[in-house]
Amino acid sequence: MDTFLQVTSYGLLQGGLLALVAVGFSLVWGIMNIVNLCHGAFVILGAYIAWEMQSWIGVDPFLGMFVSAAVLFCLGYVIQRYLINLIVNGPVFITLLLTFGINMILIQGMNLLFTADFRSIQTSYGSNSFELGNIRIPLVRLLAFLLAIIITFLLVAFVKRTRTGISIMATGMDRGAARLMGIRARHVYALTFGISAALAGMAGTMIASIETFDPSKAGKFTLMAFVVAVLGGLGNMYGALVGGLLMGLVQAWAGQYLSGTWVNAIAFLVLIIVLIFKPNGLVGKAFYAARVEI
Amino acid sequence: MRNTSKSITGLFAISSLLMFGVHAIPAANAADVLTISLGASVPLTGSIAKEGLLTKEGYQFCQEKVNLLSTSTIGGKQKKLDIVFQDDTSKPDIAAQNLSKFNDKGIKLILSSYGSANVNAQAAVVELNKQTMVDSGGADNAIFNKGYTRTFNVMSPATEYASSMVKAIAEFAKPRPVTIAFLSADDGFSKTVTAGGIAAAKALGFTVIGPEYFPNAASDVSAALNKIKAAKPDVIIGSVHFVEGVALIKQSKELGITPRGFAETVAPPILDFATTLGPLAENVLGSAQWTSTAKGQDKYFGTAKNYAAEFKARFGHEATYHNAEASAACLAMVFAIEKAKSIDPDKVRAALVNLDTLSFFGKIKFDSTGQNTFKPMSVIQIQKGKILTVWPRRDAEAKFLWPYVK
């Protein structure tokens, strides 16, 4: 029983981290129909910024993540406003190509700027864990999990209660009508992308504290974001959290009760099974799957 | 529309044909200098860009040293080494294709890429094109079980990576551990390493727990750790790469698994390992193809210590074993060329078959499959954040520590 609880709690914590990586991606894809292939690069960039903050100024990653978020917000805003906005009306998967090109440049840029060394952020409490009964809970993973939950709830509150948030949802539902209502769609899109990048940056900071990172890992995070976002379902801000937690649990249980190397195969199998029975993801809204834009 | 697409396609066709006619024109030789072009396709971008860059540095260092210090001539001409680099983006098929392109240009002597997958692909092409290759980056024994005759590996084979640490533990660890758990990534190289380690452990009378596998490049190895937790192993040996290696140590602490010692392949000799893990890396064992205390010297690099010092002066960072093995491969090629007094690939190959020499890297000699089974691997231990050689005894620069690991 102890092993089961240990594995389950570990899976939930891991799921929180996955959700954190995916939430920005889900926002952009769900609202704006943009497939952001450079999401993983944003995550890694956020990790590097937090790392630099810590090694120059000694800033703790939980403060450094705000710096990462701010820098990446600006980067995301600019990329959306002046690059991606240029092709939004084009064929649906053209955004994929554009972001792929941006991804190539970002990754090579990081390779040159930061070199391909493996890095990680050291903190004094980095490998502490505390005991809950017979289970050990690693501290930093728990903090990352809590961060994921907090951010999800903040995001939901943001899009439901604030004017900006509502305008983002409105633009997502019907861009033409939103513009007729006086919403500056270009700005709103850029804002959304910026928020997504900021969230990716925060996720990157958490990744840096928990694991090692280097530029070549970006693809892994993009894939992770893809799978979790779709598993949870697009169009619903809770989607990434739900998808992440489920994925984390499935991987933890599969790793423990089946041979360790089947973990990834099981994860994808679960994704496909969920999609077959719930074609719009676990909590997704059908409307967001395929839309016609004006 | 038809006309437009026709003309565009025609334009493409013509420009394609033109492009194919443009090849790099080799520089004209001065009358008394023989330029020896060696082809090196290394991963400069992609997932193994870091190791690829280290390999490139090793080759470059060798080229500079040889051109500076070489005195022997070939056919009356001074020899000048020129290594032609290409990027294979960490993909085996491009690594192989680059070798074919080298072959087109008449470059028959090859220095390998990095990574067993890339080198595997390259070895096949080298065999078909009748080039000759010295391998510095692919240690998997599987590459050399295929009957290839034109690839030579300066490194100790994969089966030595874990078994060298087992031998070190058997020789030095007091009290002698009883159980050793093997955790491994599931790629071909790591599996070969694990098999070699388990064979050595059983032969030396240890009880083997596992092996438990996890996916290659996994940053979460908790599932495998949970499986061996109950058995409370005395030693955990990980056949890993950097990412899994760090995760193994970190998550062992998180999950409360406390063996008396950790030993890992590949990761501990990398400088980032100790800086990433800080105090957790203390007393972790690792195996390396080379350390700066290796015995042996040669006319170009001197001793291992000379190599380390001059490399650091040239490139600004400590020499790793990736740098050293690349330089050693280039060195072996140069020695073979000097012995054969020719750059004909068959003559160089024959010289490599008979090569038996000491170098800063240790002994370079190839067995009948082309692997260097004559050079032992070094076992290192991280003590106070520094990487120190502790085995074999004659190369040791520090005492092997075996305290109780909290």
Next chain:
Amino acid sequence: MSTLSAVKTKRNWQRSFVPSVFGVIAVAIATAVESHLPGGELRAISTIFMFIALSQAWNIIGGFTGYASFGQVVFFGMGGYFTAVVMLKWQFTFWLALPLSGLFAAAFAVIIGVPLLRLKGHYFAIATLGMAEGMREVVINLPDLTGGGAGISVPIAGKFAKTEYLGDNGFYFLFLALAIFSIIIGTIVSRNKFGYGLRAIHQNEDAAAAVGINTVRSKVIAYAISAFMTGMVGAGYVFQQVTIFPERLFDVEITVLMIMMVVIGGSGTVVGPLLGALGLQFISEYLREHFTSMHTFILGGIIILAVILIPQGAVNYLREGRRTKNYSLLANIRRYRL
């Protein structure tokens, strides 16, 4: 009435005759040029042919039908591994394994297509991606059959080698043949009532169903056709590489490249993927050879420019330009931007 049908026939004849002639000339050039090219160049051009075939295959499900498959590489990998396993374990000849690999991939497409093609848009894309990644993991975890992470080698020497290794020349012609085959299939689908049905599904699936097109059957057939071609290309690739590893054979980057070539060339046309494959592969080879450390930067920049300036793809841009006599790129941007 008779004048109309006369015009129609003459235009049809023009539409099929001119490109066919051009195609024959291109193939003749390719064949003639072959003996003058050295091995490395032959390999490079073989890769171009390979991508032509792959992008034509993707175009059928992604371009015509509009179901963007992000996991197309799964057929590449399944076909490839099928060939490797039957050639190694049961000593099939390559020429038998090649079409069987295509059929194997097509059968797999039918099996997964029936449930997956019910998904729309993004969800279909990710489900196929998940399928590709999942199958890679499955292959890694069946080491007794597929060699797992250690890879698998096609026998090319000794008594197990039933087919002689084709060599650079042989593979050049093999991939050329596969490329021609894919273009022919693409053209047939494009001109056929079936192809029009696919386009109808792309534009409005419900309306297509209302008109009487069996959408499920059409989609699955399209998926199977594209899988068949992709599987055969995978088989050829495996034979050429001799030793293969799962990471490369199920590499998502291959799918991304396929999609890029189709979209930049012009999706939903036959010439589009051809141009896209030629252009992109060529440029990336050239850049990689001559700009060893900066090539990813430059390629990324070129892709960004191409996508911003010509989002509808080169062929569609040229067609519209010719029709409206307006080739302005700025007007293009203005049309597609927000």
